C-alpha cells in the first residue's frame with residue numbers, strides 16, 4: 001500500500017511538473033536563505049572570537065590609576081608598579097602561566113639607511129608566554145641578558161620587513177635613538193588585531209635595559225598576566241587586586257589606585273554583538289522560511305481544490321480514504337524533502353561562497369540545517385495533508401461533481 | 404427433492420427512499436423504490452430527467468446510501484456498512500461507467516484503466532497486461548498511451564468502459580453511456596456491453612434515454628418522479 005502510494009505520488013509529481021516545481025521552489029528558497037544567513041552570522045562570530053583569542057583571552061592587564069576604559073588610559077600621577085610587585089604576584093598567585101612587566105615608549109629604529117617609527121617594549125621572557133607568541137627565527141632572552149640589561153632585542157615581523165627586507169636580521173645591530181642593540185630573534189607574525197592595529201609593529205628589549213637606557217627609572221608601566229586556563233581568570237583577578245591593595249596599604253573602602261582589566265569583557269561585548277547579528281540574520285531568514293511555507297500552503301491548497309475531482313474518481317473506483325491520503329502525504333513529503341535537500345545544498349553553497357568572499361572562517365551549524373530542513377518539510381506535509389484530508393472525506397459523488 | 408434454484412438476486416432495493424436537503428428545500432429524489440435484479444441480467448433504466456435514475460444508480464453502485472428503506476447487494480445491507488466497507492464493495496465487485504467520463508485528465512488511457520487494479524493490489528506487470536487487454540477489447544489498443552485530452556468523446560467513453568470491466572466486476576453500472584455519442588458510436592458501445600453481458604456473464608444496469616439502446620437490454624425499467632412506473636415492465640424476465 002505504501003509502495004503503491006509512493007508510485008502514485010511520484011507519477012503525480014512528474015505529471016504536474018509546474019506545480020511541483022513551484023511547491024519545491026518555496027521550500028528551496030526558505031531553507032537556503034536560513035542556512036546561508038545563519039552561516040554568515042556564525043562565521044562572523046567565529047572570526048571575532050578567533051581575533052580575540054589571538055589577542056590572548058586568558059590575559060589580565062594591570063595598569064596604574066583608576067579604571068579608564070579604552071586603550072591608553074594611562075595616568076601619570078598614580079603610583080607605578082615595581083619589580084617587587086612582579087615577584088609578589090608570581091610567588092603568591094596560583095594558576096598563572098606567566099607574569100610580564102611591560103614598559104613601552106615610541107621610538108625611531110634605524111638600520112642602515114632604513115628607519116621606522118615603532119613601539120619599544122621592555123619586558124621579560126614572560127612577555128612571549130603571556131601573549132602566546134612564538135618565534136619565527138632566533139631565540140628569546142637569556143637569564144644573563146635579562147639580569148645584565150644587555151642591548152639585545154627581539155623584533156616583530158613588520159620591523160623585520162621594513163628594516164631588513166630580505167636580509168638576515170639575526171645578529172644585526174639596529175639603532176634605537178642613541179644606542180644600538182643586537183637582534184636575537186624575530187617573532188611569528190600575528191597580523192592586525194581586531195581593532196586594526198598592527199601587532200607585529202614592535203621591538204622587545206630586556207626590561208632592565210629599557211629602564212637603564214630609555215626610561216631612566218625602575219618603574220613598570222603595565223603588568224601582563226595570563227591564566228593557565230580561562231576558568232581561573234576570575235579568581236586570579238580578585239587575588240591580584242587584593243594582593244596589590246595590600247602591598248599598597250589601601251584601606252578597605254578606599255578605591256583602588258590601579259586597575260585590572262580583563263580581555264574577556266571585550267570578548268563578551270563583541271561576541272554578544274555578533275550573536276545579535278546572527279539572531280537578526282536568523283530572524284530575517286526565519287521570515288523567508290515562513291513566507292516559503294505560506295507559498296507551499298497556497299500551492300497545496302490550490303492543488304487539492306484542483307484535484308478534488310481526481311480524489312472523487314479514486315474514491316468512486318474503490319480507493320479507501322486512507323489510501324488517497326497516503327498518496328497526498330507521500331507526495332507532500334517527497335516534494336518538501338526534495339525542496340529541503342536542494343535548499344540545503346544551495347544554502348550551504350551560498351554560505352560558503354559568501355564566507356569565502358569576505359574571508360571569514362567556515363563554520364558548519366548542523367542544528368540550523370536540520371531545523372530548516374525539518375521545518376520546511378513539516379510545513380509541506382501539514383499543508384499537503386490537511387486539505388487532502390478534507391477532500392478525501394467528501395462523499396465521492398460530491399467530490400466528482402466538484403468543478 | 405430440491406427445486407432447481409432460480410438465479411440469485413444481486414441487487415435488491417426495498418422501499419428505498421433518498422432525500423436531499425432538509426425542510427422546505429427537501430428534494431425527494433427517490434420516493435420508495437422496490438427492485439430486484441438477478442445475476443446475469445442486462446437491465447435498462449429509462450425515465451425523464453430528474454426522475455431519480457442517477458440517484459438510484461449511485462445507491463446501487465454503493466456510492467451513496469438510502470435515506471430510508473434498504474439496499475441489499477448480494478444480500479448485504481449496504482446502508483449499515485462503513486465508508487471503507489462500501490469502498491471495498493466498489494473495488495471488488497462493481498464497475499461504474501459515469502455519466503461524464505470521469506477519467507484522470509493528465510493520465511494516459513492505459514494508466515486510467517490500471518487504476519482500479521492498482522487499488523486491488525494487482526502487481527505492476529500483470530496490471531499493465533490486464534489493462535492493455537481491456538483496452539484492446541474496446542478497440543483502443545493503439546491509443547493506450549494517449550491522455551483523455553488527445554482522444555475523441557467516443558474513445559474516452561470506451562476508456563471509461565475498459566476501466567469499468569478490467570476488474571471483471573460482478574455488476575457493471577452505466578449511467579447514460581451513450582449520452583454524448585452519435586448513433587454509430589452508440590451502437591458500438593452497446594455491442595460491447597452486450598458482449599460483456601453474454602460472454603463474461605456480467606450483470607449490467609444501464610441508464611438511457613433512447614429506446615434504441617434500451618432494446619439491447621433484457622429488461623427495461625421506467626422511472627417517474629422517484630418511483631418505478633408500473634406501466635413499465637418491472638417483472639423478472
Ligand SMILES: Nc1ncnc2c1ncn2[C@@H]1O[C@H](COP(=O)(O)OP(=O)(O)O)[C@@H](O)[C@H]1O
Pocket residue numbers: 423424430431432450451452453454455456457458459
Ligand atoms: N446532490 C443533490 N442535492 C440535491 N438534490 C439532488 C441531488 N442529486 C439529485 N438531486 C435531485 O434529485 C432528483 C433526481 O435527480 P437524478 O437522480 O440526478 O435524476 P436523473 O438522473 O433521473 O435525471 C432531481 O430533482 C435532482 O434535482
Ligand SMILES: [Mg+2]
Pocket residue numbers: 456457458502
Ligand atoms: Mg442522471
